[in-house]
Structures are given as C-alpha cells and as structure tokens.
Amino acid sequence: MKYMILSDIHGSETYLQDVLHVFEEKNYDLLILLGDILYHGPRNSLPEGHNPAGVVKLLNQYADKIIACRGNCDAEVDQMLLSFPCLSDYSLIVDEGIRIFATHGHIYSPENLPSIIGGNHIFLYGHTHLWELKKQDNTLICNPGSVSLPKENRPHTYAVYEGGTLSIYTLSQQLLISSTLSE
Numbered sequence: 001m002k003y004m005i006l007s008d009i010h011g012s013e014t015y016l017q018d019v020l021h022v023f024e025e026k027n028y029d030l031l032i033l034l035g036d037i038l039y040h041g042p043r044n045s046l047p048e049g050h051n052p053a054g055v056v057k058l059l060n061q062y063a064d065k066i067i068a069c070r071g072n073c074d075a076e077v078d079q080m081l082l083s084f085p086c087l088s089d090y091s092l093i094v095d096e097g098i099r100i101f102a103t104h105g106h107i108y109s110p111e112n113l114p115s116i117i118g119g120n121h122i123f124l125y126g127h128t129h130l131w132e133l134k135k136q137d138n139t140l141i142c143n144p145g146s147v148s149l150p151k152e153n154r155p156h157t158y159a160v161y162e163g164g165t166l167s168i169y170t171l172s173q174q175l176l177i178s179s180t181l182s183e
Helices: 013-025 052-060 076-081
Strands: 002-006 030-033 066-068 090-095 098-103 121-124 132-136 139-143 157-162 165-170 175-180
Touching: 002 013, 013 052, 066 090, 132 165, 132 175, 139 165
Parallel strands: 002 030, 030 066, 098 121, 121 139
Antiparallel strands: 002 157, 090 098, 132 139, 157 165, 165 175
16 A cells, blocks of 8 residues: 655645645555644644645545544544544554554654554654654654644655655655665
C-alpha cells in the first residue's frame, strides 16, 4: 500500500486542495493525518486559505481512505463534523508486518517513544511543523512537517510511505529525503 502522510493542516483549505491533488494524481491508497486538522491554535498565525468548513468538506470526501489521530489543537467538536475518527492519541497501522505508530507528537515524541515501538518499525509524528527523517536503532522516525504552516522558513511538506521506504516531499513534489527500514 502507498500512504500519504500529512500533519498540521490547521484549517488551510488552500494547501489541503494542493496536496489532495497530488494524492489523486499519484493514486495513493490511504491518507494518514497526524493531527491539528481544522484550527490554527493560539501560537500560530492564520494559514493561507484558512477555512475549517472547507477542510471538513474536502476531507469528508476521503473519509474511507483516512487514518487520523488527535493533535493538541483538535477538539471533540471537530469529530462532530468529520466523517472519520480523529480523537485517538495515536493510530497503529500494520503494513506487511511493519508497525507504523502514528501520533501528533505532543504526547508521544522521539524523546518519549511508546513502548510498542522497537525492531523494524516506524514512528510518525507532527506537532513541530519541521520535517525530519532519521533512523534511531531499528526504527524510522518521521515528521512530515506542516503542509500549511511550516516553521524556520522550510517548505510546505508531506511524507510518503511505501514498502518500507519513507520519503519527504515539498508540495511541488520535490523529493527532500528518503530512507528505508533496511538501510
């Protein structure tokens, strides 16, 4: 299976439309959302195209293809509007025997890995708005960055997982970095 991984949309209909165009064009199977879906929170400025209702409408069209977890800016009222579950602190995906632990990053993080991670597995997190891809012991750790509000003048990014390989791309589909579990 081919997964697109997003974090920190923060209600930007503009950037979500751009990345969903790539999702369709590249024929991804599933969309993993690492939280902070609809609202920008008090520490962030409004992202371009801020329209939480528009984000709801777009994402609900993909509800059967979404695996999501709760970010620190997500609330129960969001779940009332979204047609897919999004309030768990993490989602655990098993793909061909590889455990993929998906979380926002405000509870579990590279500094506070869950006990179920170990061996050849993947830890996905967001929250920092900074993309990262590294191997720690036998675990690939990946933050796709933010699709709408990247920090430190970084580009708007997303990640892709397929067959043991994680890659981070800009919205213009430029590959920034790639790593495999077997490296």
